[in-house]
Amino acid sequence: MVPRGNNTDGEVALDRTTFEQAHQQHENKKLVIGYALTSKKKKSFLQPKLEVLARKKGISFVSIDQDKPLSEQGPFDVVLHKLLGNAWHEVIEDYQQKHPEVTVLDPPGAIQRIYNRQSMLQGIADLNLADCDGIVCVPKQMVVLKDTTSSADEVAEAGLKFPLVAKPLLVDGTAKSHQLFLAYDRLSLAELEPPLVLQEFVNHGGVLFKVFVVGDVIRVVRRFSLPNVSNCEKAKVAGVFQFPRVSSAAASVDKTDLDPRVAELPPKPLLEGLVRELRNRLGLRLFNIDMIREHGSSDVFYVIDINYFPGKFVIQLAGYGKMPDYEQVFIDFFLSLAQAKHSKRECIKSGIEM
Numbered sequence: 001m002v003p004r005g006n007n008t009d010g011e012v013a014l015d016r017t018t019f020e021q022a023h024q025q026h027e028n029k030k031l032v033i034g035y036a037l038t039s040k041k042k043k044s045f046l047q048p049k050l051e052v053l054a055r056k057k058g059i060s061f062v063s064i065d066q067d068k069p070l071s072e073q074g075p076f077d078v079v080l081h082k083l084l085g086n087a088w089h090e091v092i093e094d095y096q097q098k099h100p101e102v103t104v105l106d107p108p109g110a111i112q113r114i115y116n117r118q119s120m121l122q123g124i125a126d127l128n129l130a131d132c133d134g135i136v137c138v139p140k141q142m143v144v145l146k147d148t149t150s151s152a153d154e155v156a157e158a159g160l161k162f163p164l165v166a167k168p169l170l171v172d173g174t175a176k177s178h179q180l181f182l183a184y185d186r187l188s189l190a191e192l193e194p195p196l197v198l199q200e201f202v203n204h205g206g207v208l209f210k211v212f213v214v215g216d217v218i219r220v221v222r223r224f225s226l227p228n229v230s231n232c233e234k235a236k237v238a239g240v241f242q243f244p245r246v247s248s249a250a251a252s253v254d255k256t257d258l259d260p261r262v263a264e265l266p267p268k269p270l271l272e273g274l275v276r277e278l279r280n281r282l283g284l285r286l287f288n289i290d291m292i293r294e295h296g297s298s299d300v301f302y303v304i305d306i307n308y309f310p311g312k313f314v315i316q317l318a319g320y321g322k323m324p325d326y327e328q329v330f331i332d333f334f335l336s337l338a339q340a341k342h343s344k345r346e347c348i349k350s351g352i353e354m
């Protein structure tokens with residue numbers, strides 16, 4: 001809003017009425033969410049149904065012009081962002097410093113941490129999940145930064161067992177960062193392009209659990225995954241093989257035709273404990289966790305991937321009762337942010353330390 005009018009000391013002062021009108025308009029809207037998303041992400045996330053339902057609740061979405069200074073846009077209550085590249089992260093970090101009152105979803109430093117497949121999984125095996133009805137591990141893995149020819153020896157020294165899943169070390173949203181390979185023997189590692197992570201393949205019966213986190217809400221869906229690798233295959237097969245995105249949204253699984261020991265969802269206490277710990281440790285509110293159950297076990301799970309603000313999750317009856325759909329989950333989350341902001345403002349007005 002452009003300031004108007006002049007006062008005695010030459011500074012530009014706001015016309016009181018205009019200011020009050022604008023402020024009141026802003027107050028009437030429960031929440032103004034500025035968003036900076038790729039066109040693909042905007043299309044998949046900000047669908048008309050979500051915008052219409054949100055508007056009914058006083059939530060408005062405003063597109064951020066990435067070619068203009070962010071501080072000259074708004075005012076926003078929330079900035080929701082998922083863009084590629086570091087340039088934007090500097091913009092949003094600078095904005096966050098200047099506008100502590102705005103909720104940034106999510107802090108760029110927290111996002112960067114899971115954009116590196118090494119830091120992404122660090123510390124998960126040490127989480128305190130006692131009495132959560134299960135165990136959560138991460139597969140053994142090692143980073144190869146430069147020369148993959150020497151990595152054959154390093155893999156042996158690190159005690160990693162084949163087959164290994166080779167993943168680009170950095171996740172940047174490009175298709176290349178999702179180009180994964182299965183490597184069956186040491187010599188074939190030389191064919192891979194660093195920087196990458198070599199992660200032990202864990203047999204898990206071909207079903208993966210995608211645990212979506214939206215604020216305090218947890219939703220779990222089943223997805224098809226890579227099949228088990230038999231001992232016979234391990235002994236006979238050599239080389240590296242690229243595989244497609246086997247667990248994409250289109251690979252949803254209907255549990256009826258699956259072995260219940262494979263399809264059974266992770267125990268709710270384990271998911272709640274894991275998400276609680278990860279939310280605190282990662283400092284993220286919008287993310288999903290890819291979990292697999294070790295084949296033959298009932299309660300040993302591995303976290304193999306964490307994604308920031310992922311795609312739409314197709315709601316299924318997944319044993320936790322009928323779930324509100326995608327749009328309602330996000331609207332409830334955004335309203336909780338508005339409530340938190342209102343409560344904080346009330347505390348500041350009444351001088352209560354937050």
Ligand SMILES: Nc1ncnc2c1ncn2[C@@H]1O[C@H](COP(=O)(O)OP(=O)(O)OP(=O)(O)O)[C@@H](O)[C@H]1O
Nearest residue numbers: 139165178199200201202225226247290304305307
């Ligand atoms: N350590 C592992 N053991 C067994 N299967 C694995 C392992 N790592 C990956 N996979 C399989 O490969 C798929 C892709 O792996 P991952 O999720 O790490 O890649 P991604 O590119 O980050 O995928 P996403 O689209 O979920 O971001 C998994 O869904 C799973 O089917």
Ligand SMILES: O=P(O)(O)O[C@H]1[C@H](O)[C@@H](O)[C@H](OP(=O)(O)O)[C@@H](OP(=O)(O)O)[C@H]1O
Nearest residue numbers: 040041044173247248249307309310311312
């Ligand atoms: O919708 P699900 O099945 O959760 O798959 C997501 C992937 O797990 C994410 O890795 C994708 O985000 P990136 O492509 O920015 O990593 C994410 O891409 P998106 O953010 O464009 O939706 C999705 O493909």
Ligand SMILES: [Mg+2]
Nearest residue numbers: 247290305306
């Ligand atoms: Mg994944």
Ligand SMILES: [Mg+2]
Nearest residue numbers: 171305306307
């Ligand atoms: Mg991923």
